[in-house]
Amino acid sequence: MPDKSPQPSALFNVTVVEDCVALTQILKRIDSSNVTLSATPDAGESGIVDYISAWLQHRGIEQHRIETVPRGHLLGTGGGKSLMINTHIDTVSLNSYEFESLFGHTMEKDGSLVIFGRGALDMKSGLAAEMADVAAIKKNQVTPLHGDVILAAVSDEEDASQGTQDLIAAG
Known part of the structure; x- marks a missing residue:
């Protein structure tokens, strides 16, 4: 049965999300x-690249795209x-996924609430945490950064x- 998940363009209005669980579900x-x-x-990374780019832009984080690789950059x-x-x-x-692969629903497994869906563990939950980390660094920055913080999301x-x-190759 095909997934009835929202298209990436419908997700751009949720770029304000910073909670890792909700962000993982969106991703x-x-x-x-x-x-x-x-x-x-609909295979390919362009939809998620567009979302990550909009998410970074919403936070005023400089970004560069190398082909379809978004790279958020906090300049020091x-x-x-x-x-x-x-x-x-x-x-x-x-x-090859057993359940609705794009739904991102939560279910209990072994006494813990987990997010199900293709890529939840490899690597969208990690991506969500890293996006939230970069946003938190920018938001809570008290003293200027001397070095840069770069989030590279590669395809x-x-x-x-x-x-x-x-x-x-881009350096």
Whole structure:
């Protein structure tokens, strides 16, 4: 049964979300299955890239796109070490998932509330936490950063790691 999940454009009005659980659920609803591993018609990372870009823009975080790789960038004043948080945005095929792969619903498992859906653990929950971390650093910054904080959300980790290769090539 095909998922009846909202399209990425319908999700842009929720760029104010910073709670990791809610953010993970939003990210789960965007099909970012790797195009080389998936036969689904909406496969690819462009929808999630658009969402991440809108989310970063809403917070005034400088961003750069290398091909389809969004990179949020909090600029420091210089003279300090930089920190890059690297995560990936693609998932494996939706076809092999047992439940509704894009729904992002919560259920109890072994006494804990967990988020179900393709990519919830690999890597959308981590992506949500890293996005929230970068937003918190910007929001709670008391003293100027000396080094930069870079959130790199790369594509194609599930196959050839082209996003990481593009990021390295871009410097």
